[in-house]
Amino acid sequence: MTQRIIWLASYPKSGNTWVRLFLAALRTGAEVDLMRMKGTFLMASGRSMIERHLDIGLADLSWEETAELRPLAYRAMASGPGEPLIMKTHDVLGTTPSGVALFPPEATLGCVHLVRDPRDLCLSYAAHVEISIDVAITEISNPGWASGNASKAQVRELRGSWTSHSESWLAAPFRRLTLRYEDLVADPLANLGAIARFCGFGAAPEAVMRSVAATEFSRLAAREVESGFCERVSVNGRFFRSGKTGLWREVLTEAQVARIERGHGAVMREFGYALVTQPELNRSSPDASAETH
């Protein structure tokens, strides 16, 4: 077996789609069709992909039975020579019900771990699935949070809470690049370029610049208005909504901020997200492009 898989791991609404679009544009030299999203790499929870590698229909298996089979599928995908396989996931880095590593280290080349301020994340997630902010805060605080059957094209993802998800990937037993969404927004050229290098894309700086430009937020938002975006869940909203960071300061109530910081403050500080309800606990920002080998 070859270590071929690079997990593009993030909690929902943390920049995963943007990074996929950037890498796809870099690889193909062309913009991605938002109606089809072909070439934007694999989804670790993609039902069809898992079924094809296991030669079995999963629809009559329980989610526990399916979870036990997922590592087998990933090992099969990683077998044989070839370029790295980049695979998106929102799963916590954990185990199957029987205790087997869900994402086999022996099949893994590394992971790109994206993290976003949970205060902004709640706003984005609430708009994405059309729920209230308070419900969104509850969901991201639930250690057992899992995707349901709403998307029957994917197997169930165990996402966990924002804290447990973040901690699990920070402890990954393989090569890891952790980046904050806010830093991607602030300096996309440097940070998306770092992702490209980590994934083994030997692209020239000019190609990286072109791909950054092709996936610039306003451009994606305009294309979504023109032709739609097949991964958008909400009927009337937009997937590419604002592209800004820190909107939570204008939208969240004091009580909502306090709730989020009470639940996730310890890990938020690890990522340099300054707390407003307990400012005395803040410390200087960490190196944003934390990479382990």
Next chain:
Amino acid sequence: MNHRYCALGLDIVASFALPGLWRVNGAATGREIEIDLGAVPLRLHDPVCDRPLLQIDASGAALFRVPGIARYYLRDRRRITIELAAGAAFDRALEFLKGTPLALLCHQWGLTPFDAVSVTHDEGALLLAGGPGRGKSTLALALAARSSRLMSDGLCALEVLDSAAPVIWPAFPEVKAWRDSLEALNIAVPGEPNAGGRYKLPAESWFEPEPRPVAAVISLQPARGGVAERVTRRRGALAFETLMNLQNLPDAGRGLSPGAKPIEAIGRLAAQAAVHEVWYPQGLDRLDALPDWLLARLDLGGEGRYA
């Protein structure tokens, strides 16, 4: 007493009942398969195909396992032995018999197994294709209200007879659907869901057991996120590509089929059947209107609006 059934162009015989298969009185296809229960090897010696759940050796014998449920041993193109896992229920083993093991035998008999829901339309068959969760079974149930009969819900088999049009062999007289689909169609939810969360509906009363030529293939795409609904005709290489993606077990089945039958069959089908890509709004609130909208556009193959 032997129990005889027909599914996927195969005559299936067993000394015990196989609920959910279509009973027949005698041989229908000449491709007889015997199912029995017994001990199954843990592994094949020297497999030429060694996948996570499936092994195939040079003689064409195959070993397929579903952990915690059963193992299936196929040989001579004519026998499947099933060994239940400890504590496993026979009906679950039967569910998985109706998938990969029979699909492998289709390949070995020169039939091409397709992942598609199929229903009758006039004198032919409509194939509803697309990934999981695209609404294929739901659409089949909605078409049933307009006199279509079920041919398959998930797996069917394509056969090309010499100079005739490619035909689709039906599979099993049952449909599996999610609760929200059943409720949207005002169909009573029967009993408890299976392990995967879907409900099984018997469909003997509206099942078509005879093969039918393919009238059209409809590849369903979710038109969500503002993507416009439309129907487009796929021709030539695009039609061929769409049909190639319907194959069940395309990797494991390669080399099992005598000659190059899958490629030839799919090529013939691409040349003769209308292949459409249909982008329609996901959501069950306008399900009633969808079949009429779809059928009205199949012969036109042009743009349309789903009002």
